[in-house]
Amino acid sequence: MTTLFQHNLQQHLELFSRLSVLDDSVMGAAQAIADCLRAGGKLMICGNGGSAADSQHIAAEFTGRFIKDRKPLAAMALSTDSSALTCIGNDYSFAEIFSRQVAGLGRPGDCLLGISTSGNSANVIRAVEVARGMGMRTIGLLGRDGGKLATLCDCAIVVPAEVTARIQEAHILIGHSICGAVEQSLGLVPQHGEAE
Ligand SMILES: O=C(CO)[C@@H](O)[C@H](O)[C@H](O)[C@H](O)COP(=O)(O)O
Numbered sequence: 001m002t003t004l005f006q007h008n009l010q011q012h013l014e015l016f017s018r019l020s021v022l023d024d025s026v027m028g029a030a031q032a033i034a035d036c037l038r039a040g041g042k043l044m045i046c047g048n049g050g051s052a053a054d055s056q057h058i059a060a061e062f063t064g065r066f067i068k069d070r071k072p073l074a075a076m077a078l079s080t081d082s083s084a085l086t087c088i089g090n091d092y093s094f095a096e097i098f099s100r101q102v103a104g105l106g107r108p109g110d111c112l113l114g115i116s117t118s119g120n121s122a123n124v125i126r127a128v129e130v131a132r133g134m135g136m137r138t139i140g141l142l143g144r145d146g147g148k149l150a151t152l153c154d155c156a157i158v159v160p161a162e163v164t165a166r167i168q169e170a171h172i173l174i175g176h177s178i179c180g181a182v183e184q185s186l187g188l189v190p191q192h193g194e195a196e
């Protein structure tokens with residue numbers, strides 16, 4: 001009888017063994033973000049629950065540091081301001097908690113990264129709709145069949161799995177990879193494999 005941990009580990013390893021199919025979409029997303037930052041734009045990130053945590057984790061890799069010391073990069077999570085979230089959720093609707101921040105803080109040329117394992121969270125969908133209307137680039141970090149966000153986003157990264165926890169584990173690998181690839185594209189760190 002395998003333990004729950006062994007079961008989860010097998011699922012995780014099986015999924016991760018298939019993730020190289022996402023190489024083009026992950027590197028395409030990194031290129032879009034690097035181009036945005038190079039032009040003076042910023043990256044906004046949103047998601048619910050575990051994906052809210054992933055949003056702030058990834059944003060902090062940009063503004064703080066990832067692996068090596070380098071200049072801060074412009075990124076922000078839209079899941080962290082409890083006053084904005086409760087005001088917008090209370091006075092408007094929960095579906096608007098991210099979109100209203102995008103409308104207030106976003107600028108044409110900025111990027112929005114929406115994280116959703118189902119691809120169907122209404123507040124992430126609204127944020128992407130508003131961002132698109134403002135001339136921002138939109139990237140979906142998704143799972144399952146990608147949901148509604150798969151067709152709505154300029155770039156969709158759809159983790160081919162059904163279990164929310166496994167999808168989230170893949171999302172953070174992808175988030176780290178995007179951050180590293182952006183640093184490389186901006187010339188802030190050596191290319192991987194180069195002597196350091
Ligand atoms: O972390 C987990 C489950 O692993 C949960 O908090 C999960 O993120 C929440 O149920 C979210 O509301 C799910 O939303 P989404 O990924 O479908 O957009």
Ligand SMILES: [Zn+2]
Nearest residue numbers: 050164165168
């Ligand atoms: Zn989780």
